[in-house]
Amino acid sequence: MSITSEFSQDQLVLVGVGPGDPELLTVAAVRALEAADVVVHPIAYEGAEGMALAIASRWIRPDQRCLPLLFPMVTESQPRIAAWRQAADVLAAEVRSGNRVVLLCEGDVSLFATGSYVQLALRRHHPDVPFVLIPGITSVSAAAAAAAKDSFDFPLAFQQEGLLIRPCPETHAELIALLQSARKTSTVLGLIKLGQRWSWVRAALEQEQLLDRALFAQRVGWPDQWVASAQAVPDDVRPYFSMLLIRQQWPEVLP
Ligand SMILES: C[S@@+](CC[C@H](N)C(=O)[O-])C[C@H]1O[C@@H](n2cnc3c(N)ncnc32)[C@H](O)[C@@H]1O
CATH class of the missing domain: 3.40.1010.10 (Tetrapyrrole methylase, N-terminal domain)
Incomplete structure (x- = not known):
């Protein structure tokens, strides 16, 4: 069987x-x-x-x-x-x-x-x-796959990297600390439950110069799916079914 x-x-x-x-x-x-x-x-x-x-x-x-x-x-x-x-x-x-x-x-x-x-x-x-x-x-895997369709390559994790999937922090200070710790440990972040937090999260990414290193994904797999560089997303409230993937560095050896 x-x-x-x-x-x-x-x-x-x-x-x-x-x-x-x-x-x-x-x-x-x-x-x-x-x-x-x-x-x-x-x-x-x-x-x-x-x-x-x-x-x-x-x-x-x-x-x-x-x-x-x-x-x-x-x-x-x-x-x-x-x-x-x-x-x-x-x-x-x-x-x-x-x-x-x-x-x-x-x-x-x-x-x-x-x-x-x-x-x-x-x-x-x-x-x-x-x-x-x-x-x-998972929505995180689907977001990474959807990005590639638009020629936006966003592998979730290479060999020695970490991947941390967690709810988006509640405050600017917590988010900055998380971004800094992820950078030190070569960890890609998947921040779910982004929704209304996006209105201030965008400024934190901008402060850390990460807007072009973050993928925004909303309603992945639905007819109104929106997957884009965070740079392209205005700082308003987004729906509950939205997330960010943040890759701060890439491995040295790549094809
Ligand atoms: C309660 S969690 C559920 C996670 C789900 N079990 C999974 O495996 O992806 C809900 C959060 O996951 C993310 N999420 C789930 N489905 C999504 C989708 N289709 N598009 C974008 N984000 C999604 C959003 O960040 C949302 O706030």
Whole structure:
């Protein structure tokens, strides 16, 4: 039996669906979706469309039941813990009633992902319910690939370099310190959750003379994707689905 067909045997699968382009679901993800009775997907507020569902919709049939689960985007811990617990309870109940279930996650299922919290809640509260994970293409990898289409080469990391993917710092001073430390350690930065911070981040990059060494990527894989040198992006507020890749130096030996 091949690895991909094994996924379609599992009753509960946490699936990374990639950053936007439906062609960037893995074969394993599509197989798991095809085999599912119930497609569970996160939403940020009641009535929201759901990013992961939109990405996977090409691969979902009308006879499959889609079940939205609310994960409020708040900083307080209690509503978040309650949402993870409820998600784990709903998934376990679906599995116990004999359904094959997938939980969709935008991008990769383990990288800054709601899926990771659900994974831990399942393990803690429903240890008898087995599940598997299918990794997805990360938004960071997709951004680097999208840049190359416009002849903007932005390899994420060469042999001796580091790669740090993390949320954009909250203050100018923190960002400057991060940039300086990344420069000293030959570390490429992937700063996610850029959105409204871009309005002041641009000035920090300018101060460090990094505007032409940073790649701005917004809604990668969506029809309105925008991938450009940070130099070309005015200092206004950008959407939540935006990020920066910052490469401050290149290896000495290159083709
Ligand atoms: C909660 S994290 C999810 C990361 C996701 N699990 C992944 O593997 O890429 C959300 C952040 O990832 C970045 N992101 C995710 N998808 C994106 C996309 N299609 N285009 C640009 N940025 C994206 C944005 O910075 C956004 O604020």
